[in-house]
Amino acid sequence: MNEKEKSERRDEKPAGNEMDITSAETESASHTEELERQGMSRDLQGHIGRQLRASFDEVAREPIPDRFLQLLQELEKNGQNK
Amino acid sequence: MSSLRAFAVSLCGDKERADDLVQETLYKAWNHLDSFREGTNLKAWLFTILRNTYFSERRKRRREVEDADGSYAAKLSTRPEQDGHMDLQDFREALAQLPDDQREALILVGAAGFSYEEAADISDCAVGTIKSRVNRARNRLGDLLDTKDASGDDSTLRAAIASAGPSGR
Numbered sequence: 278m279n280e281k282e283k284s285e286r287r288d289e290k291p292a293g294n295e296m297d298i299t300s301a302e303t304e305s306a307s308h309t310e311e312l313e314r315q316g317m318s319r320d321l322q323g324h325i326g327r328q329l330r331a332s333f334d335e336v337a338r339e340p341i342p343d344r345f346l347q348l349l350q351e352l353e354k355n356g357q358n359k
Numbered sequence: 360m361s362s363l364r365a366f367a368v369s370l371c372g373d374k375e376r377a378d379d380l381v382q383e384t385l386y387k388a389w390n391h392l393d394s395f396r397e398g399t400n401l402k403a404w405l406f407t408i409l410r411n412t413y414f415s416e417r418r419k420r421r422r423e424v425e426d427a428d429g430s431y432a433a434k435l436s437t438r439p440e441q442d443g444h445m446d447l448q449d450f451r452e453a454l455a456q457l458p459d460d461q462r463e464a465l466i467l468v469g470a471a472g473f474s475y476e477e478a479a480d481i482s483d484c485a486v487g488t489i490k491s492r493v494n495r496a497r498n499r500l501g502d503l504l505d506t507k508d509a510s511g512d513d514s515t516l517r518a519a520i521a522s523a524g525p526s527g528r
Contacts, residue, residue: 317501325500326469328450333470335447337365342378348385349360 362471363405369466370413372455384409403473407481410463417459453503457496464492465500 341349363384367377387408388395395404454462460482467478468489475493479486 317498321501321505322497325497325504328447328504329454329465329469332447332451332454333362333365333369333466336368336374337361339361339364341360341364345360345364345378345381345385348382348389351389 362402363409366406366466366471367409367413369454369470370410370459370463372451380409380413383412387412400477403477403481406467406471406473407483410481414459450500450504453500456503457499461492461496461499464489465496468493 364377364381367380367384368374371377371380384405388405391408395401454465457465463482464478467473467481468475473481475486475489479489482489
């Protein structure tokens, strides 16, 4: 997601959302610690995270099948015209 | 678009089916453009349509073949559908062993780049539910992959998966 989408996302939310963003970051740090207490090493957590992204990105980097491209272009065009 | 497709593949573990899902998602989006609110997140909207399509098909299929015990997921994971790197194959097999809701939460937050709040919107559940699903998914994957790493033997992972799964298969 790009920064523009993120800021649009924030704009539509009710006031006080800035707090959510801050707490989400804190949450992530405490989440790591929580998993560590449960006996999962940082190495293993990192390994899972990397494998997850690698698996996802491998597909994401593949060229988009032609049959979708045209459909998507029409979709985006109409989305903007609304 | 490419991440929508990657989401579909990660979710169902089968590229051919994933592409059908993406196509259906785009058609649905096209037909329901009027329900898309301008200025909202197009990516999240498409992800929502895709996962709703996937889960409703999954429920239908599950009723048809009485697959409530997850044997469908196990079958998927053993099929050599993925043509990627071998080192990712074990991970994908482990990922396919997770319950649908946990796998979805982990992919949305861990790979697709959504916040917990956005993932909760997409999955239509509470933020706390997403956090707990991601947590359980990581723990389960950790168990599966740890067993694999400790042994260096693929059969051990399979045995671990089999014993962790439902009995009577």
